[in-house]
Amino acid sequence: MAFFLHIDNRLIHGQVTITWCSYYGAKRIVVADDKVAADPIQRIVLPQAARGLPTSVVTIADGLKLLSSMDPAQESVLIIARTAQGALALMQGGLKPKSINVGNQAPVQGTKYVMVLPWIAATVEDAEAFKAIGDMGYKITPQRSGDDRALDLVDLLRKKGLL
Amino acid sequence: MSNGLGIGISLLLGIWAYVAIVADLGPGWTLDDPIVSGLFVGAVVGNIPLGLAIGGTLELMSLGLWTYGGATIPDYMTGSIVGTAFASVSKLPLAQAMAAGMAIAVPVSLFMTQLDILGRSATTVFIHGADRAVEKQDDAAFTRWHLFGQLPWGLSRGVPVFFAVWLGSGPIQTLINNIPAWLTRGLGTMGQILPALGFGILLTFLPIEKWWTFFVLGFVMFAYLNVPLLGIALAALAVVIIYFSLKPAQAGEQQAEEAAAIKVDETKSPVTHGDLVNAMWRHILTLQISWNYERMQALGYAWSIAPILKKVYPGKDEYFAALKRHMVFYNTAPMVGSPTIFGADCALEEKRQSEVGDSLKVALMGPFAGIGDTVTAILMKPIFAVFAASMALAGSVGGAWLMLLLGFTWFGFAFPGFWLGHRQGLGLVRQVSSGAITRITDMASTAALFIMGGFIPSILGGVRTPLEFTKKVMLEGKEVIQSVKLQDTFDKLLPYLLPLVITFSVYWLLKKKHWTNLQVLLLLVAIGLVLGALRIL
Numbered sequence: 220m221a222f223f224l225h226i227d228n229r230l231i232h233g234q235v236t237i238t239w240c241s242y243y244g245a246k247r248i249v250v251a252d253d254k255v256a257a258d259p260i261q262r263i264v265l266p267q268a269a270r271g272l273p274t275s276v277v278t279i280a281d282g283l284k285l286l287s288s289m290d291p292a293q294e295s296v297l298i299i300a301r302t303a304q305g306a307l308a309l310m311q312g313g314l315k316p317k318s319i320n321v322g323n324q325a326p327v328q329g330t331k332y333v334m335v336l337p338w339i340a341a342t343v344e345d346a347e348a349f350k351a352i353g354d355m356g357y358k359i360t361p362q363r364s365g366d367d368r369a370l371d372l373v374d375l376l377r378k379k380g381l382l
Numbered sequence: 383m384s385n386g387l388g389i390g391i392s393l394l395l396g397i398w399a400y401v402a403i404v405a406d407l408g409p410g411w412t413l414d415d416p417i418v419s420g421l422f423v424g425a426v427v428g429n430i431p432l433g434l435a436i437g438g439t440l441e442l443m444s445l446g447l448w449t450y451g452g453a454t455i456p457d458y459m460t461g462s463i464v465g466t467a468f469a470s471v472s473k474l475p476l477a478q479a480m481a482a483g484m485a486i487a488v489p490v491s492l493f494m495t496q497l498d499i500l501g502r503s504a505t506t507v508f509i510h511g512a513d514r515a516v517e518k519q520d521d522a523a524f525t526r527w528h529l530f531g532q533l534p535w536g537l538s539r540g541v542p543v544f545f546a547v548w549l550g551s552g553p554i555q556t557l558i559n560n561i562p563a564w565l566t567r568g569l570g571t572m573g574q575i576l577p578a579l580g581f582g583i584l585l586t587f588l589p590i591e592k593w594w595t596f597f598v599l600g601f602v603m604f605a606y607l608n609v610p611l612l613g614i615a616l617a618a619l620a621v622v623i624i625y626f627s628l629k630p631a632q633a634g635e636q637q638a639e640e641a642a643a644i645k646v647d648e649t650k651s652p653v654t655h656g657d658l659v660n661a662m663w664r665h666i667l668t669l670q671i672s673w674n675y676e677r678m679q680a681l682g683y684a685w686s687i688a689p690i691l692k693k694v695y696p697g698k699d700e701y702f703a704a705l706k707r708h709m710v711f712y713n714t715a716p717m718v719g720s721p722t723i724f725g726a727d728c729a730l731e732e733k734r735q736s737e738v739g740d741s742l743k744v745a746l747m748g749p750f751a752g753i754g755d756t757v758t759a760i761l762m763k764p765i766f767a768v769f770a771a772s773m774a775l776a777g778s779v780g781g782a783w784l785m786l787l788l789g790f791t792w793f794g795f796a797f798p799g800f801w802l803g804h805r806q807g808l809g810l811v812r813q814v815s816s817g818a819i820t821r822i823t824d825m826a827s828t829a830a831l832f833i834m835g836g837f838i839p840s841i842l843g844g845v846r847t848p849l850e851f852t853k854k855v856m857l858e859g860k861e862v863i864q865s866v867k868l869q870d871t872f873d874k875l876l877p878y879l880l881p882l883v884i885t886f887s888v889y890w891l892l893k894k895k896h897w898t899n900l901q902v903l904l905l906l907v908a909i910g911l912v913l914g915a916l917r918i919l
Binding site for chain 1: 747814815823
């Protein structure tokens with residue numbers, strides 16, 4: 220029983236998310252992102268991708284409130300942030316996940332991004348947010364699925380010259 | 383120095399590998415299926431039963447594998463081509479040639495994952511080229527970048543196949559001809575237990591803990607009632623439909639109301655039926671050929687919707703701005719799913735509701751990936767694959783035709799899917815929020831569980847032990863030595879005990895112990911080789 224933080228711009232992506240839920244034994248999904256929560260279509264449709272797992276699509280502030288009402292010793296929850304900054308805001312808000320993983324970060328056009336791994340793009344700002352999370356004593360892994368190697372993302376960012 | 387296969391055959395097989403992978407990425411044709419590729423290579427080298435046997439075994443190993451979210455999986459097509467080609471040169475009897483072919487095919491399939499990652503990475507060049515073409519407002523160059531996006535994919539398969547077959551088939555022949563008998567036996571056992579990997583992977587994607595009862599039904603029908611596989615599949619269909627029609631739909635009524643409240647303005651559309659047909663064909667035939675890690679299906683999507691955008695935005699600046707808007711990350715199930723989203727997006731673009739369309743696209747790709755992957759990878763493909771592999775392993779060409787047919791069944795989802803999406807437009811949100819997706823995926827996965835209950839013992843039925851024990855018993859006052867077959871004891875306990883134990887061990891290692899597919903594969907290879915060679919299995 221624990222909280223697990225995933226950073227993925229695809230949010231709930233069918234089988235990918237379901238596989239991670241079953242990997243962790245998570246019985247609940249919380250998508251915490253201000254932009255997504257403000258979009259009625261995404262808010263309505265996203266829970267439908269969760270294959271019947273109870274799902275909340277909320278702002279970061281509401282997400283923190285919701286999570287503080289849950290006990291990680293009693294409930295396993297997959298928490299999904301869309302961006303590094305969103306994840307950092309959650310962490311600064313007091314979230315204490317058992318593990319942090321980045322599934323996919325597509326490049327945002329018009330930004331100066333570097334492909335850290337073929338499926339993970341990061342800007343200097345993203346890298347700093349990831350590092351701030353790492354400095355809280357967490358190892359951030361960049362795994363698409365459990366089959367990928369559990370590398371250290373902050374190390375990779377450093378090697379790419381983003382830090 | 384022994385003679386291998388000539389440069390002509392090598393070239394032919396290389397071209398086949400190129401065409402097969404691109405045909406799968408594009409219209410979803412299953413030329414790259416191990417059985418279909420096995421048949422082709424078998425026909426070329428004049429040993430069809432060998433190609434079918436190797437393809438059939440690889441098919442079963444790959445049962446649960448699917449490129450979810452763009453993941454890389456072992457390339458069993460290349461394994462099938464190279465394994466069949468190499469083994470055919472040996473002129474060994476079928477069983478031995480097949481064992482040797484598998485010994486080559488498995489490592490080749492695994493090695494190819496490296497080239498797959500390389501190929502997928504190289505495609506990034508093409509999406510950047512397309513970005514530049516959009517900036518320069520050059521439509522022809524944009525089209526070229528998309529269509530040529532197939533090159534890294536095709537070449538990453540075609541070139542290695544050509545060189546492996548051309549240079550490797552001679553030298554490897556000496557090796558194959560000198561495989562000792564114990565190793566051949568080990569390899570044979572390995573081939574028999576490897577399908578457990580495919581079944582185990584598949585089970586991890588199925589809600590077996592929740593709906594194990596459906597699995598038991600299928601198992602009982604096969605193991606105790608001896609119902610043929612087709613009968614089990616039909617029973618599964620009937621039971622699942624009855625079960626779900628008795629179960630009330632859990633509709634998110636409040637969400638459906640919310641969805642109904644979202645409205646769009648209707649404006650007259652300049653788009654003709656012909657434009658829609660053009661866009662639909664572009665999507666169905668090419669969505670993924672320029673797939674890349676960065677934005678996945680983005681370029682294919684943008685190229686497909688271009689004919690619509692051209693009509694809606696006659697001004698050059700407006701048109702290219704709209705095209706650029708579509709060059710963003712997109713990835714969902716290509717055949718069952720994406721056409722519907724695409725149809726709805728076309729309808730919204732027609733009404734100049736691009737913001738709603740963009741939002742719809744992002745919102746729906748997750749749910750539709752779920753439904754599409756479940757219907758294609760968890761229900762349809764495994765069912766076709768098990769029938770096809772059984773036929774192929776029995777030496778019947780029908781297995782290859784069946785897998786080929788599967789590739790064309792996607793059209794049956796794609797065309798109606800597109801028009802459904804186009805008719806519904808934003809209404810799709812309402813449909814989706816009614817809980818329909820969860821219901822369909824639940825139906826598909828319970829049906830798959832039922833069917834797997836019968837398929838697993840059927841396919842792994844060959845996993846038996848020849849071990850015998852002797853014991854002294856008193857018979858009519860005399861001491862007699864009696865031999866006891868261990869397998870008979872197992873059968874009295876539970877029919878198909880060993881297949882179940884192996885499959886659920888694989889499931890347990892993957893799901894509970896978090897082993898990777900590769901680790902389990904290596905374990906099964908070791909078990910097969912050792913226990914087979916020692917005549918324990």
